[in-house]
Amino acid sequence: MDSAEKSAKELYDEKKHFEEIEKEKVAKARNTKKYAKIVAWTAGIIFILIGGGWLMAKKDYFAYDPLKLCVQHTGIGMHIHPHLKIFVKVEEMKIPANTGISGSCMRPIHTHDDTGTLHLEFPNVQNVPLEYFFKIWEKEFDWTKVKMTVNGTQNTELQSYIMHDGDKIELFFD
Numbered sequence: 001m002d003s004a005e006k007s008a009k010e011l012y013d014e015k016k017h018f019e020e021i022e023k024e025k026v027a028k029a030r031n032t033k034k035y036a037k038i039v040a041w042t043a044g045i046i047f048i049l050i051g052g053g054w055l056m057a058k059k060d061y062f063a064y065d066p067l068k069l070c071v072q073h074t075g076i077g078m079h080i081h082p083h084l085k086i087f088v089k090v091e092e093m094k095i096p097a098n099t100g101i102s103g104s105c106m107r108p109i110h111t112h113d114d115t116g117t118l119h120l121e122f123p124n125v126q127n128v129p130l131e132y133f134f135k136i137w138e139k140e141f142d143w144t145k146v147k148m149t150v151n152g153t154q155n156t157e158l159q160s161y162i163m164h165d166g167d168k169i170e171l172f173f174d
Contacts, residue, residue: 064122066132070105071121078122080165084133085116088173100136107136120163130169131159147172 006014086093100110108122109132120128134141148155149170155161163169 064108064124064126066108066122066128067135069108069122071108071123072106073121075123076121077124078120078126080120080163082118082120082163082165082167082169083116084118084130084169084171086171086173095137100133109133109136118163127162129159130161130163133163134159141171141173145174 084095086095094114095111095116097111097113100107101112106121108120109128110119110121111117112119118133122128143158146158148158148161149168149172150161151168161169
């Protein structure tokens with residue numbers, strides 16, 4: 001039977017069938033776009049959160065300012081001990097005991113004796129440059145006239161040097 005011979009009911013049913021197929025295609029396309037948007041937004045938010053967290057961690061946004069922080073010997077996430085010796089014209093300059101400790105405040109970089117052992121005690125692990133000890137000690141040096149060794153090896157980072165546990169840091173001022 002050709003299309004001229006189809007009954008009105010058959011033509012109506014065929015038309016409805018094609019309309020249903022078209023509606024399903026449109027609904028699928030709409031849902032696909034909707035899910036694509038959701039995936040894109042979710043990926044974007046995750047990227048921003050991870051990227052932002054990475055940047056903040058890289059820039060030490062979670063670091064504590066040793067010039068403003070007072071610590072105790074409890075609840076410490078970082079506790080390391082570099083050793084510092086200072087020589088001025090070949091003579092060793094002693095670092096005083098209790099440097100960084102005054103009244104009720106113990107700075108996160110301090111000494112307990114005059115052996116040159118520095119105590120770095122922070123709530124979390126962080127990079128601590130040598131210059132922070134000198135700021136806490138309130139000693140200023142002309143860093144252009146100093147030579148430094150770390151663990152017996154010449155080092156040119158000077159006040160920017162990031163201290164590590166067990167480091168043997170020696171500064172030589174002429």
